[in-house]
Amino acid sequence: MTFVQVIDCRTSRFDEMNRLMDTWVEQTKGKRTATHNLIGKDRSDNSHFIEIVEFPSYEEAMRNSKLPETDRIFQEMVALCDEMPTFTDLDIVRDEQLYAANVRRLLDEIGSAGELPPLNDLVAENCHDHDPANEQDTIGLDAIRREMEMWRGAFDFAFTVEDQISEGDRVCTRWTWNATQKGDFLGIPSTGRKVSMTGCTVFRCREDGKIVESWWQYDRLGLMSQLGALDALET
Missing domain, CATH: 3.30.70.100 (Alpha-Beta Plaits)
Structure with a gap:
């Protein structure tokens, strides 16, 4: 704390x-x-x-x-x-500035080059991740790291934070994601294409600033279109 x-x-x-x-x-x-x-x-x-x-x-x-x-x-x-x-x-029992700063650090570290950091200073062990693109929620730091590694294995990418709004224990972050596909993604072989995506994530933090829950919304359909996955459907 x-x-x-x-x-x-x-x-x-x-x-x-x-x-x-x-x-x-x-x-x-x-x-x-x-x-x-x-x-x-x-x-x-x-x-x-x-x-x-x-x-x-x-x-x-x-x-x-x-x-x-x-x-x-x-x-x-x-x-x-x-x-x-x-x-x-x-x-300190509440620090909204710390919450927003930790969210920014998390997004930076997810997209950092090299080995993915442990993230245990930013994400709680029992963190609960909600992503509508996944059939089931991702629960636990280890599972969340595996999900991140899947994205990192498929893309070189970086987040740009466009807006952040903090209220209570929650931080709403609007971001832009720019990437280059370098590996297989959901059965789509590497295209080498440069792609981008916008989204918004609400993070819930506990007293020490660690993230304990997150809700993701992003333009996954637009991403698939940029990767050419929808071409067959359009012809």
Whole structure:
């Protein structure tokens, strides 16, 4: 579960603190586990600052805090504060921005060259995939990976995200798929043709951002036509 630490402090020596943070970033390069960091200044009080640091999990945050560089920089930071800073630890229970970002990452990784990544950081083990082109739903990460491998074996392709709308635990993504057929697809031998397809997928995410359900709608008939599968029916 994503974890966020909020640090509330007051200082009249922010420029020095800012340089200190740059030093910490440099000294912990390749070791720190924070994924995102931002600092805000109170518009009504120029000495009041709040830092928000995001980690993949509480455990990763604790590993970060145990770095010797972190402890040393913390002591120097306290010395620059007008009073002892306060800390608030938060487990993230909803993050719509994370959901949309994970969906984009999934579409990028499905179309990536080389071996298909494990995807277990993006897709839940019990994920339920609804595709009207399939007689039965695809359930479970292993089965979903096999379905993806079928597409990857038949095409070199990439998704372009055209629109994304997030609401609650769902992300609706409108996409364009551009591909070149390189292998057998549903009995159609490789044509080498360049094809494209548009579609829209609704993804449901759980608290940690992993996808647990998806509903696909796309122009499969148009794809088959581009591959020449309908030519015999048209003559």
